[in-house]
Every structure is written in C-alpha cells, then in structure tokens.
Amino acid sequence: MREIVTIQVGDFANYIGSHFWNFQDELLGLAEDPHGDSIFRSSSLNMDVLYRTGETHQGIPTYNPRLISIGLQGSLGSLSSTGSLYTSDPDPSDIITWSGNVSRYASEPQQKNLFLQTLYEEQTGPSAVSNDADVVSPTLQREVHDKDRVECLEKGVQYWTDFSKVQYHPRSLYELHSSWTDVKQFDNYGTGKDVLSEGLQGEEMNERMRLFVEECDHVQGIQFILDDSGGFSGVAAEYLENIADEYTNTPVLLYTVRDPHAYIHAKSQKDSITRSLHDAVSFSTLSSYCKLMVPIGLPSLSRSKLSSTLHVEDQKLFHCSAVYAAALHSISIPFRMDMRGPTVNTAYVSGAVDVGGIIQMLAGQGRQNMVATLDVAMPAPSLTGSILRSLNSLTPEVEEDVDDSQALESLITHGMLHAGRRASLSEVNDSIVAAYDCEMSKPKFSHASVSLCPLPIPLPFPSIFRSCVGRQGELLETPTEMTQTKGSLDIDSIPMAARLRSSRAVMPLIMKRLENLRKFGMQRGALGGGLLQNWGFGREEIEDMGEVMAKMVMQLDPHSQGSSGSDWD
Structure with a gap:
C-alpha cells in the first residue's frame, strides 16, 4: 500500500x-x-490510499x-473536535483523580442546518433524531426534499463543516487556542509563530501526524493544503519543518490557497507593507520545506x-472552494x-x-x-476540442501563454466524453x-494520466454550473431552458482535465515577492525592517529568504535579473 496523509491548515484550506x-x-x-453507473464500480481507483480502516x-x-x-x-461550527463517530467529551465531574470542586462552563452549541440534520437522520435513523435535542427541528416533521437541502446551503454556509457529509477520525x-481572541489580528506570519510558542500545541499536532504516518505500510507522500494568506x-512553517526533520524521505506536495477576500485592497500603507512582507516571508519559508x-x-x-x-x-467561500x-x-x-x-481492469486507467x-518530474x-x-x-x-487550449490557470500572478521550451508538465484527464459517450x-x-x-x-517533458471515472457531483455541491452544461457534464450547443445555474440536482458528473506545470509562467509571482522583500525588508532604512524583527527574523535569515527566491528565478531563467546580491548597507 502506498498511502497519502492529507493535512489541511486554515479556514479556506478546510473549505476546499x-x-x-x-x-x-x-x-x-x-x-x-x-444500480448506478458501472464506471464507478470499475474505476480502478484505490481509495485506501486516502482512507484508513x-x-x-x-x-x-x-x-x-x-x-x-x-x-x-470555534471554526468547526456544530461539529465536535472529536468528530461524530464517538460520544461527546466526558463530564469533568467524572474525573476521579481530582477531589476538589469542579466548575463547568458551557456555551450553547451551534445548531445544525437542514442539510446536516437530514444527513444525521439518514446515518442514525429516525429514532435517534427524536432523542437528540440538538437535531430536532420542526422542518423534519415533514418530508424534506433534496431541493430544500441544496437551497439551505446556497443561502447560508457559515462553516466548512456545514456542508461536510464525511465522518472524521x-x-x-x-x-x-491562544491568549488572543480577535481573529482579525491573526493576519500575518508573525502571529502564527506566536501561537505555537504558547504551550504544547506544536507537539500535539506532531503527535497526530505520527499516529497517521506510523499506521501506514509505506506512505507515498503528504498532501498539504494551506491557507497562507x-x-x-507561520503555523504551517513550524509543522512543515518538523515533517522535514522527522520524515526526511517523505515528499510533500504543498498547495498554498487563498480566497478572494485575501485580495481586498489594504486600508493603509502599514497594512500594505505588512501584507507584502507576509507574502514574501511566507513564500520563501514554506518553499524551503x-x-x-x-x-x-x-x-x-x-x-x-x-x-x-x-x-x-x-x-x-462555499462556491469558490468547490x-x-x-x-x-x-x-x-x-x-x-x-x-x-488480478481484478484490476487496466482499460479504465x-x-x-x-x-x-x-515531484521528481516537475x-x-x-x-x-x-x-x-x-x-x-x-x-x-469533448475530444473534438483541444484539451490543452481549454485549460485555465488557477494560480494567481502568472504570465499567460508563456513560451518556455524547458517547461515540465503533468496532465490529468478523467471522464472525458466523445461523440455523446x-x-x-x-x-x-x-x-x-x-x-x-x-x-x-512543446514542453521539454510531459506526462499524461488518464482515468475513465468522471468527477461525481455530490448533493452538497454548489449550484455553479451554467445552463450550457448537461447532466453528464457535456457542453450543450443549445443550453437548456432553466434557471441561470445548475447544481447537483441537475448534473450527475463532469469530465475534468487538470495540469501541473513547471515553467517561466510563475516568474512574475516570485519576482514580486523578491522585490518586496528587498524594498520593504532589506534596503537601508526599509519601512518593514522593524516588523520583520518583531516576527523574530534577523539579518541573516532575511538574506537567506532573498537567496531562496533569487535561486528560483535563476533556475527558471538563467538570463534574468534576479541576482541574489545583498541589499544591506
């Protein structure tokens, strides 16, 4: 078995x-x-790679x-931090090692929305619902249609757990947890470092990592999704550093994700400089791990x-994270x-x-x-069109249609359609x-992976498809006469194509962070020098960050002006 451990850090990462x-x-x-589509029963996709028994x-x-x-x-909404498989946390009064008085403080639990209420009823049966005060709802006294469940999600998702139908370990x-309470202040690299310096939270996170890694037969890698805005x-950097030290030979594929709110214009020059330095420090530090x-x-x-x-x-966030x-x-x-x-059908993958x-390819x-x-x-x-020309970048700040003969890429397609089948x-x-x-x-190197299994559209998927998309994801020449958008009640599955590409297209993204680090953090009298010191970085560490990014630029374009010369006076 070649298992993968997945790590999600941050609110938007958890939405995704x-x-x-x-x-x-x-x-x-x-x-x-x-009675369903046979392609899903014969997909030849081993779910044990992502799941544990x-x-x-x-x-x-x-x-x-x-x-x-x-x-x-407080980011889990109505879901307990222990998941839904086990009973609730023990009553403190039951702890026999303490003989003193016990004071109990409890906040009102978040109410489950309609989707979660009906999901709970399906999993546990109607009798269980009637005995759970948190789940009882007048809405459940009548038949709840899927349309109502979808509509409740479209109208108001407040937490990533509001639309999750998965049971977690x-x-x-x-x-x-931290001594501060204002979430808005948790907006830069330094605050993340400070959180892990309080108490044993870093070690608690490491212990959970060990639990999942050590039960694997042979872990193939770590899929790390991080909201890095x-x-x-700062939290992820500490975590990744430990992973690099403890699991030296385990590759990490890091996705740094941002929601549209992260691009809101800064309110002041100070906020703008803080954000620019955060982006530079975060990018350089995370990439090194x-x-x-x-x-x-x-x-x-x-x-x-x-x-x-x-x-x-x-x-x-419910929409864009999908x-x-x-x-x-x-x-x-x-x-x-x-x-x-012997049971694998290689005609499917x-x-x-x-x-x-x-990672080795790219x-x-x-x-x-x-x-x-x-x-x-x-x-x-469909295959009558160009797969490559239909691809659209999800990576920000990149150069489009860049000509790079040294590009390396991996293309994945699944569930592709041709002539209506x-x-x-x-x-x-x-x-x-x-x-x-x-x-x-043409790229210097390319690799293609193909699966016949399309992307299934589950019930709690947002209604984001335009009317030109058909039930099997086909693009209709004559859009159906319907509402503006379609969702899981209208579309069963869709074909997908995705590509990871290492090329000069990322040069603008890297150069912007390198230039901002030099301008606001390294030059003589830089406005952000004190801020970097407050975040715990000395001169040598800041220079090393610049070196990391300058080296990336040189690897992508040996003739670039990304010289790593020092900007300190």
Missing part, C-alpha cells in the same frame, strides 16, 4: 478539503451502488480520511476564463490508480504515478524546491498526443 472529501465519499457510495469502541468498522485538519478555536480535527503560514509548491486562488473566479461554464459568486477542490481531486487521481492485482514521481530536473502552476478545465470539452483510454491518449503535436511550443 470539505468539498474534496465529499467527492471521495460520493465515489465510495457510487462504487457500492449496484478502524473501528469504534463498540467494535463498529470505520473508514475515515487519513487527515489532520487544523483551524482556529477523532484525532483528525484540531483547534488552535494570514497567520496559518517542500519539494514542490502550487499556489492556488484567483482574485476572482467570476471574471476568469472559467466563467464561460461556471457562475461562481466570489464572496461565497472549484479548487475539484482541481485537487483531479491532480490526486494518478496517486491512487490501482494497476496491480493509465499513467499511474505517485506523489514522489510527480522539480527534480535541476529545479529544486520549485513552484508549479495549476490549470484546469471544468468541465473539460464516454471516451476510451486509447481515444483520450490519441487526443492528448494530437493536442501536443499541434502546439507551437
């Missing part, structure tokens, strides 16, 4: 993770449905994500090229292609590769600690070869 695990849960359900205290078998989710205290969910960057970093998160999906097929409301989760699901497909065993293989050929872009087609067009492996592979042959500038 919630959708990601909903996709996996949907795949598991469809694989067991004897276990059992409750009552001996009931469980199958949960091999996941560590980290967020601020009791050691998966971790809430950070604020203090969680992993082999491959993939920045994700556009300022606006509604104004991107994806808007031709998707209608995303940028202000809704798009990024779909892309991450596609990227993970090759990691769990099951190519061994090709191009299997593990996490280390992807960052192992003279491009150490490299940054890759993520492109996606959602849904992907699901295309075969040979048809897809032939189409990919033809697409590359038509390109004026």
Whole structure:
C-alpha cells in the first residue's frame, strides 16, 4: 500500500478539503451502488490510499480520511473536535483523580442546518433524531426534499463543516487556542509563530501526524493544503519543518490557497507593507520545506476564463472552494490508480504515478524546491476540442501563454466524453498526443494520466454550473431552458482535465515577492525592517529568504535579473 496523509491548515484550506472529501465519499457510495453507473464500480481507483480502516469502541468498522485538519478555536461550527463517530467529551465531574470542586462552563452549541440534520437522520435513523435535542427541528416533521437541502446551503454556509457529509477520525480535527481572541489580528506570519510558542500545541499536532504516518505500510507522500494568506503560514512553517526533520524521505506536495477576500485592497500603507512582507516571508519559508509548491486562488473566479461554464459568486467561500477542490481531486487521481492485482481492469486507467514521481518530474530536473502552476478545465470539452487550449490557470500572478521550451508538465484527464459517450483510454491518449503535436511550443517533458471515472457531483455541491452544461457534464450547443445555474440536482458528473506545470509562467509571482522583500525588508532604512524583527527574523535569515527566491528565478531563467546580491548597507 502506498498511502497519502492529507493535512489541511486554515479556514479556506478546510473549505476546499470539505468539498474534496465529499467527492471521495460520493465515489465510495457510487462504487457500492449496484444500480448506478458501472464506471464507478470499475474505476480502478484505490481509495485506501486516502482512507484508513478502524473501528469504534463498540467494535463498529470505520473508514475515515487519513487527515489532520487544523483551524482556529470555534471554526468547526456544530461539529465536535472529536468528530461524530464517538460520544461527546466526558463530564469533568467524572474525573476521579481530582477531589476538589469542579466548575463547568458551557456555551450553547451551534445548531445544525437542514442539510446536516437530514444527513444525521439518514446515518442514525429516525429514532435517534427524536432523542437528540440538538437535531430536532420542526422542518423534519415533514418530508424534506433534496431541493430544500441544496437551497439551505446556497443561502447560508457559515462553516466548512456545514456542508461536510464525511465522518472524521477523532484525532483528525484540531483547534488552535491562544491568549488572543480577535481573529482579525491573526493576519500575518508573525502571529502564527506566536501561537505555537504558547504551550504544547506544536507537539500535539506532531503527535497526530505520527499516529497517521506510523499506521501506514509505506506512505507515498503528504498532501498539504494551506491557507497562507494570514497567520496559518507561520503555523504551517513550524509543522512543515518538523515533517522535514522527522520524515526526511517523505515528499510533500504543498498547495498554498487563498480566497478572494485575501485580495481586498489594504486600508493603509502599514497594512500594505505588512501584507507584502507576509507574502514574501511566507513564500520563501514554506518553499524551503517542500519539494514542490502550487499556489492556488484567483482574485476572482467570476471574471476568469472559467466563467464561460461556471457562475461562481466570489464572496461565497462555499462556491469558490468547490472549484479548487475539484482541481485537487483531479491532480490526486494518478496517486491512487490501482494497476496491480488480478481484478484490476487496466482499460479504465493509465499513467499511474505517485506523489514522489510527480515531484521528481516537475522539480527534480535541476529545479529544486520549485513552484508549479495549476490549470484546469471544468468541465473539460469533448475530444473534438483541444484539451490543452481549454485549460485555465488557477494560480494567481502568472504570465499567460508563456513560451518556455524547458517547461515540465503533468496532465490529468478523467471522464472525458466523445461523440455523446464516454471516451476510451486509447481515444483520450490519441487526443492528448494530437493536442501536443499541434502546439507551437512543446514542453521539454510531459506526462499524461488518464482515468475513465468522471468527477461525481455530490448533493452538497454548489449550484455553479451554467445552463450550457448537461447532466453528464457535456457542453450543450443549445443550453437548456432553466434557471441561470445548475447544481447537483441537475448534473450527475463532469469530465475534468487538470495540469501541473513547471515553467517561466510563475516568474512574475516570485519576482514580486523578491522585490518586496528587498524594498520593504532589506534596503537601508526599509519601512518593514522593524516588523520583520518583531516576527523574530534577523539579518541573516532575511538574506537567506532573498537567496531562496533569487535561486528560483535563476533556475527558471538563467538570463534574468534576479541576482541574489545583498541589499544591506
């Protein structure tokens, strides 16, 4: 077994993770449905790569994500930090090692929304609902239609747990606690470092990591999703440093994600400098602890090229996180292609590769600690169109249509359609070869992975598809006469294409952070010098950060002006 441990750090990372695990849960359900689409029963995707088996205290078998989710205290909504598989936390009065008085302080629990109430009823049965005061709702006294459940999510998701239909391991969910209470102040790298300096939280997180890694037969890598727009960057850097020390040979694929709110214009010069230095420090530090970093998160999906097929409301994290989760699901497909065993049907998958293989392809050929872009087609067009030209970048601050003969890339397609039906492996592979042959500038190296299994659309998926998208994700020449958008009640699955690419396209992103570090943190009398000192960085450490980014620039373009010369006077 080649297992993957997934780590989600920060609110938006957990929003993305919630959708990601909903996709996996949907795949598991469809694989067991004897009346459903046979492609899901024969997908040749090994879910054990992402999931672990276990059992409750009552001996009931469980199958949960091999996941560590980290967020601020109070970010779990109605979900307990121990998940939903076990009973609630013990009463303090039951602790027999303490003979003194016990005072109990309890806050009112968050109420489950309609979707979670009905989900709980499905999992436990109607009798259990009637005995749980937290779940009882007048709405459940009548028949609840799926339309009502979808509508309740569209109207108001407040937490990433509000639309999660997955049961988590009791050691998966971790809430950070601190002496400060203002979440708005948790907005830069320094505050994240300060949080872990208080108490034993860092060691508690490390212990959870050991739990999931040590039960693996042979871990292939770590899938790390980080909301890096604020203090969680500092938290993640400490975590990644420990992983690098303790699991030296375990590759880390780092996705740094941002929601549209992170791009709101700074209110003052001080805020602007703080944000610029945060971005530079976060980028340089995090990249040094992993082999491959993939920045994700556009300022606006509604104004991107994806808007031709998707209608995303940028202000809704529920919406934009679904798009990024779909892309991450596609990227993970090759990691769990099951190519061994007598029951495996190799007519359903090709191009299997593990996490280390992807990193070696994109960052192992003279491009150490490299940054890759993520492109996606959602849904992907039929094979009559160009797969490569349909891809749109989800990585911000990049140069589009860059000509780079040294580019390295990995393309993943799944569930592709052709002439109104699901295309075969040979048809897809032939189409990919033809697409590359038509390109004026071909990459130095490319790898293609293909699966026939499309992306299933679970019930708690937002209604973001335009009317030009059909039930199987086909692009309709004549859009259906419906409401403006479609969701899980209208679309069963969609074909997807995604690409990780190491190229000169990321030069603007790196150069901006390097220039800001020099301007605000390194030059004589720099306005942000004191701020970096407050964050605990000395002169040599700041110079090292500049060296890291300058080296990246030189690796991408040896003739660039990204010289690593010192700016200190």
